[in-house]
Amino acid sequence: MTYQDPRGRQPRDPDPRTARYESGYNPDSRAYSQQDPYAEPYRDSYPADPYAAQGGYADQGGYAEQPRPARAPRRGPEVNxxxxxxxxxxxxxxxxxxxxxxxxxxxxxxxxxxxxxxxxxxxxxxxxxxxxxxxxxxxxxxxxxxxxxxxxxxxxxxxxxxxxxxxxxxxxxxxxxxxxxxxxxxxxxxxxxxxxxxxxxxxxxxxxxxxxxxxxx
Known part of the structure; x- marks a missing residue:
């Protein structure tokens, strides 16, 4: 769904999730830039992934491998x-x-x-x-x-x-x-x-x- 900008700019889709389906969509265009003040409310409405922010995912799409504790060398049988x-x-x-x-x-x-x-x-x-x-x-x-x-x-x-x-x-x-x-x-x-x-x-x-x-x- 599109609407006419009251300041005379080109029509654009206010929702960035459906903008790609509109005719004349260009992701590099300033009309669809996230710096546009009209796009800021929609960008802020989706919080960032807390797990990704904390490094909880690996670079290749898996979970980050947790470090394993080092085993102490065995010096003899653990006998009382x-x-x-x-x-x-x-x-x-x-x-x-x-x-x-x-x-x-x-x-x-x-x-x-x-x-x-x-x-x-x-x-x-x-x-x-x-x-x-x-x-x-x-x-x-x-x-x-x-x-x-x-x-x-x-x-x-x-x-x-x-x-x-x-x-x-x-x-x-x-x-x-x-x-x-x-x-x-x-x-x-x-x-x-x-x-x-x-x-x-x-x-x-x-x-x-x-x-x-x-x-x-």
């Missing part, structure tokens, strides 16, 4: 040292007590068999009950140290730990059976080695995961 050390010690206590108890049960059973004389004479366990208890405690401490070292140097520490301990446990069970001259002593020793190896294989990884510190936030 007090909780981890306490868990390793208690695993050693459990392993030592289990080995001592099983050794005592085997010794008592062997003595009963020898007293009866019906099944021949069996040799007792190759070592005393206290010896197996101490060995079990030390094996648990070594297993805790192994788990911590694997946290430092391997990408999948729990998997490597389980494989290493499981292979050592199989060897500790089979070697006495295959190498001892007396089969009874080999079987009894293999049973005690199995009892010593099971707690570090199962308790240490679970305890280690529970000792990991979760990042705040």
């Amino acid at each position: 040292p007090v909780t981890f050390a306490g868990g390793v010690v208690m695993t050693g206590v459990v392993t030592g007590l289990a080995a001592w108890l099983v050794a005592w049960i085997i010794s008592a059973f062997v003595e009963k068999v020898n007293e009866s004389g019906k099944l021949g004479v069996w040799n007792p366990v190759a070592a005393s009950e206290i010896w197996f208890g101490v060995v079990g405690f030390l094996c648990a401490l070594a297993a805790g140290a192994l788990w911590y070292v694997l946290q430092l140097i391997t990408p999948a520490p729990n998997q490597f730990y389980r494989w290493i301990v499981a292979l050592l446990l199989v060897a500790a069970v089979l070697i006495p059976i295959l190498t001892y001259q007396q089969t009874s002593v080999g079987i009894e020793t293999a049973i005690l080695h199995l009892v010593i190896g099971l707690p570090p294989l199962t308790i240490i990884p679970a305890m280690g995961v529970k000792s990991l510190q979760r990042p705040a936030g």
Whole structure:
């Protein structure tokens, strides 16, 4: 829609959004310039985009990429040292007590068999009950140290730990059976080695995961 300017100027469309559809439209013409006082009210009626004014859009039509916070370099496993050390010690206590108890049960059973004389004479366990208890405690401490070292140097520490301990446990069970001259002593020793190896294989990884510190936030 056009109208006649009362000051005798050329007819123009007062609305800049529809001016391009009028005949004789020239965007460079002063009649359609935004500096014209008649065009100022229409220009000011549309506020500027606040997001564009603040740089909220990228130059190519997308959203501006937000800067990512830099990650701090990892210096070691985020393990609570007090909780981890306490868990390793208690695993050693459990392993030592289990080995001592099983050794005592085997010794008592062997003595009963020898007293009866019906099944021949069996040799007792190759070592005393206290010896197996101490060995079990030390094996648990070594297993805790192994788990911590694997946290430092391997990408999948729990998997490597389980494989290493499981292979050592199989060897500790089979070697006495295959190498001892007396089969009874080999079987009894293999049973005690199995009892010593099971707690570090199962308790240490679970305890280690529970000792990991979760990042705040």
